[in-house]
Structure formats: structure tokens, C-alpha cells
Amino acid sequence: MSGSGQGGVAFVGCSTVGAVQAQTVRRAVTVGGRRVKTIDVHAHCGVPAAMALMGLKLPTEALLMSSPAARLRAMDEQGIDVEALSINPYWYGAEHDLARELIRFQNEALAEACAAHPERFVAFASVALQHPDLAAQQLEDGMRRYGLRGAAIGGSVEGADLSDPRFHPFWAKAESLGALVFIHPQGTAELERTTRLKGNGLLTNTIGNPLETTIALSHLIFDGTLDRFPGLKICAAHGGGYLPSYGARSDAILTTFPDRCPGKLEKKPTEYLRQLYYDSIVFTPEALRHLAAEVGPDRIVMGTDYPYPWTSTSVDHILGTPGLSDADRAAMLGETAATLLGIKR
Numbered sequence: 001m002s003g004s005g006q007g008g009v010a011f012v013g014c015s016t017v018g019a020v021q022a023q024t025v026r027r028a029v030t031v032g033g034r035r036v037k038t039i040d041v042h043a044h045c046g047v048p049a050a051m052a053l054m055g056l057k058l059p060t061e062a063l064l065m066s067s068p069a070a071r072l073r074a075m076d077e078q079g080i081d082v083e084a085l086s087i088n089p090y091w092y093g094a095e096h097d098l099a100r101e102l103i104r105f106q107n108e109a110l111a112e113a114c115a116a117h118p119e120r121f122v123a124f125a126s127v128a129l130q131h132p133d134l135a136a137q138q139l140e141d142g143m144r145r146y147g148l149r150g151a152a153i154g155g156s157v158e159g160a161d162l163s164d165p166r167f168h169p170f171w172a173k174a175e176s177l178g179a180l181v182f183i184h185p186q187g188t189a190e191l192e193r194t195t196r197l198k199g200n201g202l203l204t205n206t207i208g209n210p211l212e213t214t215i216a217l218s219h220l221i222f223d224g225t226l227d228r229f230p231g232l233k234i235c236a237a238h239g240g241g242y243l244p245s246y247g248a249r250s251d252a253i254l255t256t257f258p259d260r261c262p263g264k265l266e267k268k269p270t271e272y273l274r275q276l277y278y279d280s281i282v283f284t285p286e287a288l289r290h291l292a293a294e295v296g297p298d299r300i301v302m303g304t305d306y307p308y309p310w311t312s313t314s315v316d317h318i319l320g321t322p323g324l325s326d327a328d329r330a331a332m333l334g335e336t337a338a339t340l341l342g343i344k345r
């Protein structure tokens, strides 16, 4: 039964196993002797009844929020106090009325899931970005009516890049609301229509996802979207894909082929990178150190990709990366996300 979870983990499930599992000790994360509220900005969930409107099924039961005992247990074990839930868009092909209904239903369900465990979950609103004026309204409704904390969007919309002027109403609304917009890629659709990403290695995801994010951020920079909406708060999944690893090339193009960059940018591309946010899903201490060096430690927020088992050690990754100060670690573990998402520390 959903909506009966006010008592928290101990009241979820009625089996003996459930009761025993509920005893999992919640790991309390400290930095320099100080307790830090840890926040995972990259945690997936799903609403089956909304997916059914598009003829789709939930890919894994682990995405369900109606019985979050296993999710809460994983959070407790890993030392994650709060998850910011998001749903990867599957509705960008839906016509206007269907998209409106689907999103309304889904955002209500997200709000319910958060209300059942208000100390453990917040959520990003879903928006129908293929209908930008509707998406702007859905973002405002999501935040004002449902208490959601920004929006989760894909890296492109049915082949259109996020810098397309038709999305300006959405960006304008996100900027005016101070909303955090979480960009999560869904592969690189244009390449998936060829054989280039087929074969071993799940390349559609392994490199297709970070490539999609790299393209998305590059357009937002080079097409002037970030100049037009300088107050935007954007968080890119998977450490921003490949862009922060090779950002200087984007600066170099301005002097190498200036005639191919006719639109005047207000800053160098790498300076825009330092005004965005990134999750910490980059796997090694060296990668996290490098990301922090490129974008600033205050621009990194913790992510897990739950329930997909990319990592179960996000907290230790941040705690164990050399060269960070206690303030840097506390910021990455939760303080920056708390500010962005309006979570009480």
C-alpha cells in the first residue's frame, strides 16, 4: 500500500524478513567529525501507470516507489540520506493532450512517493519538453503545487537540440523559478539508427550516453543558450559526459577556426563549464580530482544511478579522493545539492 509509509522503513512490508531487513543500520556520514546530510541527485524511479499510457512497461521492479524498502535499505547501507528522484523521459513523442495527462499523473505520483518519506526523497518534475510552453507550465506546477525540485530532461528532444530556440520558453521559466534542471542522456539516437554502436559493450549506453551529454552541453554553450539565460542552474549526469575531460578543445576552436564560430560568446567555453553542475559518477579518484580541477569542487554533486548498479560506493569515492578539503567533500556529498534542491541541511 502506498501512502502509509509515515512510519518509515520499520512499517514497510509485513514479513519477518522485512522486519529483519528494517534493522539495517543507517550509515551516518561525517566529514572532519561533522555529520553531513548526503544527497544523491541521480536516482531513477518509474510510474508504471504513466508508462502504460505510452504502451510501455517498467523495465525493472527496482524502479517502483510503491514499496521502497529495498531502496531505503541500499540508501542506509551506502550512507545516502536523501535521493532526488527522476524519471528518464520516454514521452517526447506524445501529442499535447496525452503529454499533459501523462505528466500530471506522473508528477502527482512523484509527489506522493516523496510525501510518504519526506526525509528521504525529493523529486525532479517530469516535463513534456516537446511542447515547450506546456513544459514551462508543468515545471511551475511541479514546483509550486507538488513541491518538486526542478526538472529532469533528456539530452535532446526527438532529434532537436536543447539549444533550439523553440525551447526558450522552458529555459526562461527554469531560470525565473531558480529551478535545477537535471540533464540525463538517453543514448545517441542518431547513431543507434546505424551499426556504429552495435556489438559488444552496450556502446549505446557506455559511450552513447556520455556522448549525448557532451553534444547537449556543447550546443547550450556554442549556440548561446547559456548567454541568453545566464541564471540557469543545470546539472549534467555522469560527470558531464566527455566534455569536462577535454574542454580546452572547445576553447581552442575559437582561435583555430574563428570563421566557424560566428556567434559571439560572452565567455570561453570552459568558463561556461564552471557555471554548470555535474554528478560524481566518474568512477575513480583521479577522474573526480580532474573533474573538480576543471569545473570546481563546488560544482560537483553526488550521484549513484540507483537502481542501476554502476556504483554502490559514491560516498566513499568522494571521501577517498585525494586533494579535496573537508569543505569540498561536504559540498559534494550533500551541501551543494541541498542548496540547489531546497533541502534543509
Ligand SMILES: [Zn+2]
Pocket (backbone or CB within 6 Å): 042, 044, 184, 237, 305
Ligand atoms: Zn542514470
